[in-house]
Amino acid sequence: xxxxxxxxxxxxxxxxxxxxxxxxxxxxxxxxxxxxxxxxxxxxxxxxxxxxxxxxxxxxxxxxxxxxxxxxxxxxxxxxxxxxxxxxxxxxxxxxxxxxxxxxxxxxxxxxxxxxxxxxxxxxxxxxxxxxxxxxxxxxxxxxxxxxxxxxxxxxxxxxxxxxxxxxxxxxxxxxxxxxxxxxxxxxxxxxxxxxxxxxxxxxxxxxxxxxxxxxxxxxxxxxxxxxxxxxxxxx
Numbered sequence: 001x002x003x004x005x006x007x008x009x010x011x012x013x014x015x016x017x018x019x020x021x022x023x024x025x026x027x028x029x030x031x032x033x034x035x036x037x038x039x040x041x042x043x044x045x046x047x048x049x050x051x052x053x054x055x056x057x058x059x060x061x062x063x064x065x066x067x068x069x070x071x072x073x074x075x076x077x078x079x080x081x082x083x084x085x086x087x088x089x090x091x092x093x094x095x096x097x098x099x100x101x102x103x104x105x106x107x108x109x110x111x112x113x114x115x116x117x118x119x120x121x122x123x124x125x126x127x128x129x130x131x132x133x134x135x136x137x138x139x140x141x142x143x144x145x146x147x148x149x150x151x152x153x154x155x156x157x158x159x160x161x162x163x164x165x166x167x168x169x170x171x172x173x174x175x176x177x178x179x180x181x182x183x184x185x186x187x188x189x190x191x192x193x194x195x196x197x198x199x200x201x202x203x204x205x206x207x208x209x210x211x212x213x214x215x216x217x218x219x220x221x222x223x224x225x226x227x228x229x230x231x232x233x234x235x236x
Contacts (some may be wrong), residue, residue, distance in 0.1 A: 002218040011167045018160045028150045035139045040184045060114045074100040194234035203227035
């Protein structure tokens with residue numbers, strides 16, 4: 001029975017290590033997704049700024065068009081001014097010219113504001129692209145490390161699967177069934193726990209003296225009366 005218990009302990013160790021590697025692999029996939037998401041977010045920010053630039057350029061072209069139209073209108077009004085015959089017409093045209101000049105000045109102010117915004121946005125894009133290149137290099141290096149670690153983990157996991165098969169083959173089928181049932185019943189996944197100085201190290205409860213003494217014989221399967229796990233002497 002001692003040999004069988006030892007095999008269960010070995011099996012449990014193999015499964016614990018395999019579980020740890022599987023968790024590491026799952027975390028690796030999450031890390032890769034997070035790295036990609038970071039790059040995508042940067043790309044989206046740059047695209048948004050480039051969209052703003054495009055809109056500002058369109059706006060600037062519209063202002064240029066409005067300015068040209070308004071200047072032509074002003075020139076025509078100036079030409080008409082030279083041919084008026086009454087003071088009333090003259091004053092009316094002067095007022096119209098002033099309005100056209102004021103409107104053109106307003107358009108020019110908007111054009112300058114548009115250029116300033118384009119310049120500011122282009123600086124943001126340049127800065128973001130530089131940051132993106134640095135982030136891309138960092139992400140590429142991190143991905144390479146994660147992929148190497150994951151590959152090593154998969155190789156180790158494959159070996160552990162083979163080790164598990166070998167150990168399982170030498171464990172009594174009935175004992176294996178009990179092991180699996182107890183493992184499923186315990187949230188920590190431990191089905192076999194050691195006992196030291198009459199203390200169950202699975203639930204930290206002292207064993208009855210008779211049960212503790214029987215453990216030294218090692219001739220039958222023993223269970224902790226509190227947590228129901230299979231128990232064995234730590235130093236046996």
